Structure formats: structure tokens, C-alpha cells
Amino acid sequence: MNRAELAASYTDALRNYIAKASESTLERAYELGRQAIESGLSSTDIVAAHHHALRTLELALGSELTQGRKERFLIESLGPLEMTRHGYIQANRDLQRLFEEISERTAELENANYELESFNYYISHDLRTSLQAVLGFSRTLESHFGGELSPAAYRCVEQISNGAGQMAELIDGLLSLAQIGGARLERRPVDIDALAHKAMGQLETQLTGRKIDVVYEDLPLVRGDPVLLERLLVNLLANAIKFTGSRKRAKIEIGSFEQDGERIIFVRDNGVGFDMKRARRLFGLFVRLHSAEEFEGTGIGLALANRVVARHGGRIWAEAATGKGATFYFTLEKAKLSSPHST
Ligand SMILES: Nc1ncnc2c1ncn2[C@@H]1O[C@H](COP(=O)(O)OP(=O)(O)OP(=O)(O)O)[C@@H](O)[C@H]1O
Ligand SMILES: [Mg+2]
Secondary structure, eight states: OOHHHHHHHHHHHHHHHHHSOOHHHHHHHHHHHHHHHHTTOOHHHHHHHHHHHHHHHHHHHGGGSOHHHHHHHHHHHHHHHHHHHHHHHHHHHHHHHHHHHHHHHHHHHHHHHHHHHHHHHHIIIIIHHHHHHHHHHHHHHHHHHGGGSOHHHHHHHHHHHHHHHHHHHHHHHHHHHHHHHHSOOOOEEEEHHHHHHHHHHHTGGGGTTOOEEEEEOSBOEEEEOHHHHHHHHHHHHHHHHHTTTTOSSEEEEEEEEEETTEEEEEEEEOSOOOOGGGOTTTTSTTOOSSOTTTSOOOSOHHHHHHHHHHHTTOOEEEEEOTTSOEEEEEOOTTTTSSOOBOO
């Protein structure tokens, strides 16, 4: 209904009401008000239609048109607008209350975050320092006084060093994980091919004595945080290197393909793999599918990889079978920056 239609309907309805004031003619006024709201017309439009109708009818009806009747019809037609106004006021109050609740929650979260930061600070400084002392002294005991210790005492000292070393690794892993959650995410063009080579370079020490064919294929340019993406690749590649340890000739493939308009990057290996039935919480913290005797590790790497991918708005998943290698796939929200290139 536009303004002209409202004015015409209003004149008609008012005429009927003046001819016979009844529930149904008042109901028509109410209906007009409701339609005016639905069509986006305002109370001013209704009042204008009312004035227009009165001017037309006054000439035709003269004294039949009493003040009371005019007003009643107008009030009735403004009823829905009044209700809507009340609705808005109520909605505004609800929004205000919600806003206050959110502000309170934000303050609580900020507080919790602050506590977490203090905890991290404590871990990285005080706890790490004490641990270094344990490590340092047990190593001194081993190297300087090893000869004076009985074999049983020597084994105890060895256990202390190993335990402290593992704990230091765990603390470093947890700190990295916390840093990824808190760090500001940069979004820059990143060449995954160059980054994969760089990540492999970081893992050089783990390649000594190993025969590994590494294939880099169709790796794209993406938009993302180069530091975080490097950590993601380092973790996936470190796993690929570690879990192919028993292979005479290991093969690691880093590639990508497009599916449903999405670029999917993957790291594939021909290592020991794992049983998919046991991999439900694979990306959870401290989840390990192989024992520490078989393969060393803290179970933080994939949790870290998962967090990096999540922070980019992407997904990560795996496909594997026992004894048949594993493939880790991931997407990054804006992985379609340009077409892939081969090396
Ligand atoms: N490429 C892979 N092949 C076979 N199993 C894998 C592979 N990658 C991960 N896994 C399984 O998933 C588990 C979790 O991996 P994750 O990287 O989180 O921990 P980790 O390598 O054991 O220790 P960390 O990375 O913290 O040193 C591993 O312990 C292993 O059981
Ligand atoms: Mg790992």
C-alpha cells in the first residue's frame, strides 16, 4: 500500500464508519493501521490520510461528522503503530540488557585472559628457570660425578635428566600453543611452496642418516600468517619424517588440489600410518596414537596445527591406515588468491 492508496482506503473506511459506527468499521481502521506499518508507512502518513479524508467528507456530510467520532477512528487506526512503538521500546530494553550482559562477560573473559597470561609468564620464567636448574645439576652429576655413583644411583640421575628434559619440551609446546591462540593474525600473500622448503630446512637435523624423497607439487600462494603457517608445516612435516622412520625409503609429498572451489593442501607420507577408528580426537591436546617407546613426542604438534588452521578460518583432517601411511589435509579460508604453480 502506498500513500495514495492509504488515503483512498482511509476515506472509504471513515465514510463507512461515519455512516454506521460499529465494531467491524472500527476493525477496518485497525486493519488500515496494520497495513500502513507493513508497507513502511508512518503515523504521520496515517494522520495525513485522516486529514485528507476529513476534508473530503466534511463537504459531503457537514454536521454528521462529530469531533468524537473523528478522533475515535484516528486513535483506532493509530493503535498498531502504538503497539509497534511499545515493541521497539521493549526490544531496545532487551538489547540494552543483553549489551550489559555481554559487557560483563567480556570483562570476565579479559580477566581470565589476564590470569592465563600471568600463568604463562610464570611458566616461561620461574618454572622454566627451576627446571633448567634440575636439568643442569643432574647433567653435572652425570658427567662430573658419574664415576662415583653406583650403577643404580647413576640410573636415577639419568631418569631425572630425561624427565626434566621432557618437561621442558612440554612447557615449550604449551607456551607455543598459548602464543598461537593470542597472537595477532597477519594476512599476507604466502608462497606455500617456498614455506614448505623452509620448513623442511628447519628439520634438517632429523634427516641425518635417512633416505627420504620429498616431492613438492602444485603448491599455491595463499593469504595467511607466514609465521603461523610455517609452524603448521613444520609440525606436519616433522610427523611425516618421524612416522616414516622405519621405512627403508621414505616418501613425503606436499601438494594441493582444488575441490568444490576450495584449495586443499596436503602432506602425505608412506610411514606407519594409524587406524582411523582410533583417530577421533587426533587433533586434541596430548592425543597420541603410538606409544612413547615406538615414537617420541608430546602430543602437542597436531593440536598446534589445528589451532593455526582454525585461526585462518580453515579445516584440517587426516586419512590413514595402519601400515599404509598417512595424509593430512588442510584448507585456509582464502586459499584461492592465485592459481597454483609447480616447482
Ligand atoms: N604422519 C603420521 N603418521 C602416523 N601417525 C601420525 C602422523 N602424524 C601424527 N600421527 C599420530 O598422531 C599423534 C599426535 O601427533 P602430534 O604431532 O600431535 O604428536 P607427536 O608427534 O606425538 O608429538 P609432538 O608433535 O608434540 O612432538 C602422534 O603421536 C601419532 O600417533
Ligand atoms: Mg608431532
